[in-house]
Amino acid sequence: MKTLTVASIWLLTIGAAANIDRGENRLEHAALCNLVALTDGTVDIPVVPPVDLTTCQYIQNLNFSAASQEWQDSFYKGDTGKVHDDAQPYHKAFKGHEIYWAGWKAAAAAAKEQTPEPAKKEAGVLALSAATRQHAKRRLQRVAEAAHKLCTASPALSPEQITLDGSKELTKIKAAVFGNPAKDRSSATTNEAFGATPGNARATACAADQANGKAKTVAALLSCICTKGAGTATAANPVCTDKTDGSTGWQEGTGPVPDTDLRAVLKTCASGKGQLITAQRLRAAVEAVRTLMTEDSGAGYLGKFKSTSCNGSSGNGVCVSFAAYGTGPADAFAKLGWPAQLTKLAEDMEDRKTAAAASAQSNAMLRQLADQARAVVDEAEEAAASQRDGTITNGKTKSNVKTAPCSAKTNTTCTRAGCKWEGTSETEGACKPKDREGQTVTEAAKETQCARHTGDRTACENDKTGDKQNCAWRKEKDKDPELENEMCRNGSL
Known part of the structure; x- marks a missing residue:
C-alpha cells in the first residue's frame, strides 16, 4: 500500500491551487444566462394614451x-x-x-x-x-x-421613444445575445456570435471588443467562460456546469469553438418564456454582469483568470479580457457594445412610462374640467331663471318669497341652497331636502333659530315677530326621531 509523504501532499495542494476549480464561473454563467432568457420574453413598452x-x-x-x-x-x-x-x-x-x-x-x-x-x-x-x-x-x-x-401639450418624448415597438426592440436584444436576431439557442452559430470566424487563438478571440472575431455578444462571452479547453490547452474541470463543457471543446491553436459546443452552453440557460421585459429588468441584467468584473495588473476580466491569458487552460484563464480596465472601467466594459444598447432601451422605456402616467393624469384632469364647465352652465341657467322670474332683486332674496325647493342641478348650487346632494359627480345626481321632506331653507333656518332656546321654555315662547309666534314649546308633529320630547321648535308648523 502506497502512502503519501508530507512533501507529496504539499505538491498536490500547490498544484490544485494553481488550477481553476470546478464551478468557478457559475456566477458569470448565471448572469449571462439572465440575458439569454430575455430573448424568450416580451418587451413591456408602456402605452401612452392619446389626448382625450x-x-x-x-x-x-x-x-x-x-x-x-x-x-x-x-x-x-x-x-x-x-x-x-x-x-x-x-x-x-x-x-x-x-x-x-x-x-x-x-x-x-x-x-x-x-x-x-x-x-x-x-x-x-x-x-x-x-x-x-x-x-x-x-x-x-x-x-x-x-x-x-x-x-x-405634447409628451416629452423623442421620435425614437414615440415609435418604440416591443417586437422591434426584442430583435435588438436577440442580436445582442446571438449576433443574429433570427437565431436562438438551437440555431446560433460561432461566426455570428463573434461577428466572424474567431480564429485559432482563444485568448485573442476572448477579448471584449466590437470588432469582428471578438467576444462581442452574450453567446460569445458564454463560450469564452464556459467551453472546455482542448488541444494545447489543458482542460479545467467544468467551470460553469457539467453541461457547458461541450463535446469537442475549443481546440486552442487549431480552430474556433464548434457551433454544437456554442449551442450546448446556450441550452443550459433557463427559459424566459412568458416573462415581461421591463426597464428595471434590463438594467438589472446589465448590472449583474458588470459587478462580476475583476481586475489584475490593470486589465479587467470576466470569468476566472489565473495568469498569462484567457486561453481556456486550467492554469491560465477561462475568461474574457478587457484592455485598459484599470484606467477606465466604464469605457472598457462599454467595449462590449450591447450594455449601452440595453441601457438606452431601458431609459426609453422609463421615459415612455413617465409620459404614459402624465398623459393619463391629463385626461383625468380634462374630465374634471368638463364636469366643471357643465356645472358652470347649469348654475348660469339657474341664475338667469331666477332673474327672469323676479325671485332675486339686487342680489337679495325677497322676504315674501320662500327659497326654491331643492331642485338644483349641480352639487355646488344644491349644497349652497342648504340641501343635500346625492350623486357621483358635480352634475350626476339628485338634489334633495335635508331632514324632513319638502322642508324649505327658510324653515330650516327657523329650526336653527328656535334650537337656541333649548332648555329655556320662557325664552322660546317669547320669541315672536310682532304678534306672530316664531317658536313654540311642543312635541314634534311628524317624522322627528325625538317624538316624545317637548322642546323649542318652529312655531309656524
Whole structure:
C-alpha cells in the first residue's frame, strides 16, 4: 500500500491551487444566462394614451355656446352657416389666435351641424339665452383656457421613444445575445456570435471588443467562460456546469469553438418564456454582469483568470479580457457594445412610462374640467331663471318669497341652497331636502333659530315677530326621531 509523504501532499495542494476549480464561473454563467432568457420574453413598452380630444372639443363647444352672438356670427360666411377657412381680421385681433383657431373653428362647425338635439347637447353644443351666456362667459373662458393647455401639450418624448415597438426592440436584444436576431439557442452559430470566424487563438478571440472575431455578444462571452479547453490547452474541470463543457471543446491553436459546443452552453440557460421585459429588468441584467468584473495588473476580466491569458487552460484563464480596465472601467466594459444598447432601451422605456402616467393624469384632469364647465352652465341657467322670474332683486332674496325647493342641478348650487346632494359627480345626481321632506331653507333656518332656546321654555315662547309666534314649546308633529320630547321648535308648523 502506497502512502503519501508530507512533501507529496504539499505538491498536490500547490498544484490544485494553481488550477481553476470546478464551478468557478457559475456566477458569470448565471448572469449571462439572465440575458439569454430575455430573448424568450416580451418587451413591456408602456402605452401612452392619446389626448382625450372628444373631451377637449366638448369643453370648447360649451365655451363657444356661451360666447356673445357677435363672436359666434364672426365665424360664418354671411348667412350660409359655412365656417371661414381661415381666421378673419376680427379673430386676428385676439392675441394667440394662431394656437386657438383650430379649436374655435371646430366649435363653430359643431354649432351648425344638422344633428339631433340630444347629440348636440352630448357634444356640448347648447342654445343658451343671452342672460345665461352673461353669467357663464367669464368662468367658462377660464375653464376652456386650462383645458386648452392640457389638450395641446405634447409628451416629452423623442421620435425614437414615440415609435418604440416591443417586437422591434426584442430583435435588438436577440442580436445582442446571438449576433443574429433570427437565431436562438438551437440555431446560433460561432461566426455570428463573434461577428466572424474567431480564429485559432482563444485568448485573442476572448477579448471584449466590437470588432469582428471578438467576444462581442452574450453567446460569445458564454463560450469564452464556459467551453472546455482542448488541444494545447489543458482542460479545467467544468467551470460553469457539467453541461457547458461541450463535446469537442475549443481546440486552442487549431480552430474556433464548434457551433454544437456554442449551442450546448446556450441550452443550459433557463427559459424566459412568458416573462415581461421591463426597464428595471434590463438594467438589472446589465448590472449583474458588470459587478462580476475583476481586475489584475490593470486589465479587467470576466470569468476566472489565473495568469498569462484567457486561453481556456486550467492554469491560465477561462475568461474574457478587457484592455485598459484599470484606467477606465466604464469605457472598457462599454467595449462590449450591447450594455449601452440595453441601457438606452431601458431609459426609453422609463421615459415612455413617465409620459404614459402624465398623459393619463391629463385626461383625468380634462374630465374634471368638463364636469366643471357643465356645472358652470347649469348654475348660469339657474341664475338667469331666477332673474327672469323676479325671485332675486339686487342680489337679495325677497322676504315674501320662500327659497326654491331643492331642485338644483349641480352639487355646488344644491349644497349652497342648504340641501343635500346625492350623486357621483358635480352634475350626476339628485338634489334633495335635508331632514324632513319638502322642508324649505327658510324653515330650516327657523329650526336653527328656535334650537337656541333649548332648555329655556320662557325664552322660546317669547320669541315672536310682532304678534306672530316664531317658536313654540311642543312635541314634534311628524317624522322627528325625538317624538316624545317637548322642546323649542318652529312655531309656524
